[in-house]
Amino acid sequence: MQFTHPALTPHRIGVVELKNRLAVAPMSRVSAAPDGTPTDEMTYYYQDFARGGWGLVITEGTYTDTAHSQGYLNQPGLASDTHVTGWRRVTDAVHAEGSPIVAQLMHAGALSQGNPRGVGTIAPSAVTPRGEMLEEYGGSGRWPTPRAMSMGDIDSVVIGFVDAAARAQAAGFDGVEIHAANGYLLDQFLTVYTNRRDDIYGGTVANRIRLTCRIVADIRARVPSHFLVGVRLSQTKVNDFTYRWPGGASDAEVIFAGLAEAGADYLHIASEGRDFIDTARLPDGRTITAVARAASGLPVMANGGMHDLRQASDVLDGGHADLVSLGRGALANPDLPARVAAGADLNAFDHAMLSPMATIANARAWSLAHK
Numbered sequence: 355m356q357f358t359h360p361a362l363t364p365h366r367i368g369v370v371e372l373k374n375r376l377a378v379a380p381m382s383r384v385s386a387a388p389d390g391t392p393t394d395e396m397t398y399y400y401q402d403f404a405r406g407g408w409g410l411v412i413t414e415g416t417y418t419d420t421a422h423s424q425g426y427l428n429q430p431g432l433a434s435d436t437h438v439t440g441w442r443r444v445t446d447a448v449h450a451e452g453s454p455i456v457a458q459l460m461h462a463g464a465l466s467q468g469n470p471r472g473v474g475t476i477a478p479s480a481v482t483p484r485g486e487m488l489e490e491y492g493g494s495g496r497w498p499t500p501r502a503m504s505m506g507d508i509d510s511v512v513i514g515f516v517d518a519a520a521r522a523q524a525a526g527f528d529g530v531e532i533h534a535a536n537g538y539l540l541d542q543f544l545t546v547y548t549n550r551r552d553d554i555y556g557g558t559v560a561n562r563i564r565l566t567c568r569i570v571a572d573i574r575a576r577v578p579s580h581f582l583v584g585v586r587l588s589q590t591k592v593n594d595f596t597y598r599w600p601g602g603a604s605d606a607e608v609i610f611a612g613l614a615e616a617g618a619d620y621l622h623i624a625s626e627g628r629d630f631i632d633t634a635r636l637p638d639g640r641t642i643t644a645v646a647r648a649a650s651g652l653p654v655m656a657n658g659g660m661h662d663l664r665q666a667s668d669v670l671d672g673g674h675a676d677l678v679s680l681g682r683g684a685l686a687n688p689d690l691p692a693r694v695a696a697g698a699d700l701n702a703f704d705h706a707m708l709s710p711m712a713t714i715a716n717a718r719a720w721s722l723a724h725k
């Protein structure tokens with residue numbers, strides 16, 4: 355028997371046709387080779403989602419340059435020709451199963467906890483990050499205090515993102531998603547307490563989103579128009595679940611309109627550490643994703659606890675978003691779209707899947723033990 359759910363209807367981002375509105379959310383799996391090259395294990399991992407019928411697969415955060423961008427040991431990169439060759443195997447396998455795939459491009463900034471180059475961390479300002487390193491990705495203790503970025507550092511970061519996007523295209527990806535969420539470098543620029551700059555990249559919200567807009571515009575100018583350029587944003591962070599954009603909806607409108615003007619194809623709103631309902635409601639009562647749709651005119655993807663299929667259906671039917679992405683629900687159910695279509699039960703996510711580290715090998719061992 356077939357079940358209907360609004361997430362099972364097709365949609366389009368740019369010229370890319372999605373067979374449903376379910377996306378695999380970006381999830382770091384710290385399972386690449388030590389030099390950042392994707393492995394066969396990663397190819398099977400991503401292929402499994404495509405086989406499960408996801409409308410879109412978004413990769414884990416992938417570092418952009420061979421300087422400061424890497425966040426974790428065994429994180430994959432898009433910073434060399436070897437990386438391109440490794441990712442090509444992944445994109446071919448995913449395409450063979452019928453899903454488009456987008457690479458999430460990430461610069462860790464002050465939240466880098468594993469960069470074998472030993473170059474120290476950089477950030478908009480020399481502010482010690484809140485909280486502690488993430489043990490699931492191999493860190494422990496406080497993050498170091500970063501060095502404040504010069505204008506030359508900013509130019510290098512932009513070049514890193516643009517070159518990584520060009521490599522993503524060479525590797526066969528359908529697009530890139532700029533990681534401007536969850537407390538990493540671009541979110542450090544957007545966040546008032548980590549950005550104390552008094553130049554064109556600090557102060558007003560228009561200035562704090564300027565670097566992300568510049569990266570989007572420069573990538574757009576470099577890649578063909580069919581290649582997607584999305585942006586992921588969040589109010590919350592891996593090291594701060596309580597932060598909210600200080601200007602509420604008026605900040606949100608500046609951010610979303612600016613990114614649309616820069617040439618973004620879609621916006622992806624994450625809610626790190628919290629479910630959508632906890633973080634989506636702005637002080638004026640609207641949801642952040644509904645404001646994103648209105649201010650940008652772009653397809654908007656909502657994230658956070660969407661394995662609650664009732665919530666996913668309310669978000670889509672209520673006009674709050676065009677698509678939903680799932681992280682933990684996808685890990686527990688790589689075949690979730692097929693299950694939803696069949697009306698089958700979903701497996702519950704168990705945090706032990708990511709323990710002691712969030713590697714693919716640990717999740718596989720968990721699955722075998724719970725068969």
Ligand SMILES: Cc1cc2nc3c(=O)[nH]c(=O)nc-3n(C[C@H](O)[C@H](O)[C@H](O)COP(=O)(O)O)c2cc1C
Nearest residue numbers: 379380381382414415624658659660680681682712
């Ligand atoms: C193991 C794991 C790794 C993650 N890595 C990333 C990442 O690389 N980039 C990112 O933007 N979000 C990352 N996230 C956050 C997820 O994309 C998602 O926002 C979060 O899990 C909430 O969605 P969910 O309720 O569907 O799990 C990660 C989450 C998990 C569980």
